[in-house]
Amino acid sequence: MCEAKMAEYVKLDELSRLLVVPPKTGHFTDVVTDTAYEKGLAINFGINEQVCGSKRIVMGRTVIPPHTANERHVHLSAEAAMYVITGTMILFLGPEAKIVKCPAGTFVFAPEGVIHGVANTSRTEEVVLVFAYGGVPSKEAARIVFIDDSGNAYPPAGWDREE
Known part of the structure; x- marks a missing residue:
């Protein structure tokens, strides 16, 4: 493909931002475990x-x-997707906390604003999953917004309500 034609489709100036980080390379010091x-x-x-x-x-x-279990919550400005790699994740879905078993190999999609939470009921095995938030640059x-047992919304500790 000629360079002029390629420029119509490809953002050549963005190529320098393409990143591949092999496992356990320690390339990014900013990738820390957030608990x-x-x-x-x-x-x-x-x-x-x-x-x-x-x-x-x-x-x-994420490792569960x-x-x-985490606290049930909603993402007000992002869709969330998950893929269970190992273990069996329990998904709590909607205001009634409907329980859905999600074994390894399961994809999950949570539209923005849908209440959800996850749990691991195993006493010995971790659940490992990959997740993504679409349309946003950061958590x-x-x-x-987290939902307490009575259905009231509250922000997590340290979350600034004003943006």
């Missing part, structure tokens, strides 16, 4: 604005330890 964002879970945000300058996607890996831009 505060969703209590009880170990989350690695590998693709976002902070790590690689992403503008419209967040992607990461044995016999652990903060996804605007997560």
Whole structure:
């Protein structure tokens, strides 16, 4: 393909932002395990604005330890997708917390504003999943709001309500 034609389709000036990070390379010091964002879970945000300058996607890996659940929540400004790699994740869906078993190999899609939460009922095996938030550059831009047991919304600790 000639360079002029390629320029119609390809953002050549963006090629320098293309990143491939092989496992366990330690290339990004900004990829840390976040245990505060969703209590009880170990989350690695590998693709976002902070790590690689992403503008419209967040992607990461979550480990749900044995016999652990996060708080049900909604993402006000992002769609969320998950893929279960190992273990069986329990998904709590909607205001009635409908229970859906999601074994390894399961894809999950949560539209923005849909209440959901996850759990691992195994006493020995971790659940590992990959997740993505679409249309946002960061977890903060996804605007997560947690729902307590009485159905009241509340922001997580440290979340600034004013943007």
